[in-house]
Amino acid sequence: MRVDDFDFDLPRQLIADRPAEPRDAARLLEVEAGGLMTGPELTDWHVRDLPGLLKAGDVLVVNDTRVIPAxxxxxxxxxxxxxxxxxxxxxxxxxxxxxxxxxxxxxxxxxxxxxxxxxxxxxxxxxxxxxxxxxxxxxxxxxxxxxEIPLPPYIDRPDGPDARDLDDYQTMFAAHDGAVAAPTAGLHFTPALLDALTARGVETVRLTLHVGAGTFLPVKSETVEEHVMHAERGVLTAEAAARINAARAAGGRVVAVGTTSLRLLESAAGEDGAVHPFTGSTAIFITPGHRFRVVDLLVTNFHLPRSTLFMLVCAFAGTEWMKQAYAHAIATGYRFYSYGDTSLLHRQTAP
CATH class of the missing domain: 2.40.10.240 (QueA-like)
Structure with missing residues (x-):
């Protein structure tokens, strides 16, 4: 595959410099399977609507890494x-x-x-x-x-991160020091939203993947296969694995909050989809053609063109359909990247 196949034009004004206030007021684009002639089903929501989009018995998997001043x-x-x-x-x-x-x-x-x-x-x-x-x-x-908190280079801070960034660039789940970039899908969650999800019957499970600075690096190779991922350290406890497996066995869906949660879950999964405890490093590179074993839905922000993260969402929801979803997001003014809006992707076999 050529890296050029994952390119798109993004207007600079759509790159968010600050998160939405409150955090769960950010917009959310739901991307579901559609028809070959009609394309994906795209629905505009807000993050606060998430409890109504999930079902009792679903399990939400979040990353509790904490960003260090790296x-x-x-x-x-x-x-x-x-x-x-x-x-x-x-x-x-x-x-x-x-x-x-x-x-x-x-x-x-x-x-x-x-x-x-x-x-x-x-x-x-x-x-x-x-x-x-x-x-x-x-x-x-x-x-x-x-x-300093290592804000991504596309967030405009000529004098470095300010006092507000010290809070804005940590998720409410942050507990274990080690990340040098935030698991940004988690930035949208608030205590009130988590309470609403719990009332809906959605369980929350935590894992830890310490996001590395490699997430900032552009893909410089001409082909996807030539790119080498940097390893990142992760922990999925036996208790967390058991809770995820129990939810799946009862018919619940696994909802990964962020590509970091998804990558660790897929690294810890067996061929049968059962999740096993994991402690170590993963350099998993998920591209179109990957067979997903665990995750059913993915909450994820809008990513950079030509990035490994855009390749991952294309693998999850279909390359052509994600291009259509991103075109919709750009046309309707969604905010991109770390402090931007988010999406809810349904796993599917798509164009």
Missing amino acids: RLRGKRGLAGVEIMLHQPVDAGRWRAFARPAKKLSPGDTIVFAEDFTATVIAKGEGGDVEIAFNDPAALADQLQRHG
């Missing part, structure tokens, strides 16, 4: 260096994207503050470096003091 600004000598952490290696050691990286060499010291430094251990491709911090035990505290 962007650091330091100096190598007199030269400024920006570091974006994306994957822990060991205590105090991380893989990161450095900018500019070409002047960094193994052994170089990057100074972030008087008592906060890191040494370059190795260099990889595309600005990837491995660094070791000087005081692993103090790293979490140092990140809180000197790091």
Whole structure:
């Protein structure tokens, strides 16, 4: 498959700089199976309508990762260096994207503050470096003091994230530190919405997938098959797996909140669709042709053209039908990306 097949034009003014207020006031586009001649069935809702779109017995699976202040600004000598952490290696050691990286060499010291430094251990491709911090035990505290919440590059903040972003860029489920990007579908949920879902008879189950900075990276290859995904760490407990399996056995549908939840569920699923406990890393790359084993519905924001996430939603709901859904979203003014609106996709075999 060619990456060009997943391209589309998006007007810059549709990229959201702030989330809707309240969060569940965001728009929601439901995409259901349609006919070959008519295309998908598209219905405009709001996130607060979600309880009415789900059924008693359905299970909502959310990602409870918490975004850490993973962007650091330091100096190598007199030269400024920006570091974006994306994957822990060991205590105090991380893989990161450095900018500019070409002047960094193994052994170089990057100074972030008087008592906060890191040494370059190795260099990889595309600005990837491995660094070791000087005081692993103090790293979490140092990140809180000197790091920034790593907003995506398409959110316009010339001076970096502001005080409002510290709250806006965390979901209500955030509990376990480790993500360097938010699981953005979860940003739409509020306590009131969760209460309404519970009253509807929809169970909520949590898993953890620490979203990596690779989610920001464009696909630079000409073909989909050439692209290499970055691994991300995840945990699905035995209790969570059992609750999901019980809901499925009783006829409930699995509703993944976000592509991160979906990717971990599909990584943890057996051939028969049963979900097993999972602890480790996954680099699963879901593209059209993937056989989904677990997830029946997907709540997900509107993604970048040519991105692995747009490829994933095309795999889930059909490439041509997702192109029609995105054309509808653009024509009717839906807001895109992390702080934007969202969709409810039904899994289907589609054009």
